[in-house]
Amino acid sequence: MITRVSSVGVRAGDQGRAVDFYVGKLGFEKRRDEPMGPDGRWVEVAPAGAETSVVPFTPGLVFACDDLRATFEELRRRGSSSPRSPPPSPGGSGPSSATPTATSTA
Numbered sequence: 127m128i129t130r131v132s133s134v135g136v137r138a139g140d141q142g143r144a145v146d147f148y149v150g151k152l153g154f155e156k157r158r159d160e161p162m163g164p165d166g167r168w169v170e171v172a173p174a175g176a177e178t179s180v181v182p183f184t185p186g187l188v189f190a191c192d193d194l195r196a197t198f199e200e201l202r203r204r205g206s207s208s209p210r211s212p213p214p215s216p217g218g219s220g221p222s223s224a225t226p227t228a229t230s231t232a
Contacts (some may be wrong), residue, residue: 128189129189130177130178130190131188132188133180133181133188134180134187134188135183136181141167141169141182141183144182148171148180148182154171155171155174157179158170158179167183169183194212195212
């Protein structure tokens with residue numbers, strides 16, 4: 127099942143300025159900065175030692191879980207819907223070796 131809130135998306139009209147504010151003014155650390163699509167970036171910032179990060183991009187939540195497939199199936203049994211199934215786990219049917227996340231903008 128879901129074990130924690132991994133990150134929270136916040137609306138940012140200018141992602142670069144938002145990251146500069148969180149890092150430069152608030153003293154957050156930049157934990158992740160990766161290309162996302164042709165024109166975007168996935169950036170995560172957080173206070174040192176924090177478990178949940180802020181994603182200045184599109185509002186939403188990212189949950190972490192121990193086993194993405196099992197959590198997906200359990201939530202489906204409870205009546206939750208998703209536009210697609212989680213991707214197959216690398217090397218088998220167990221938990222993914224990648225950070226398992228599910229997003230929602232509801």
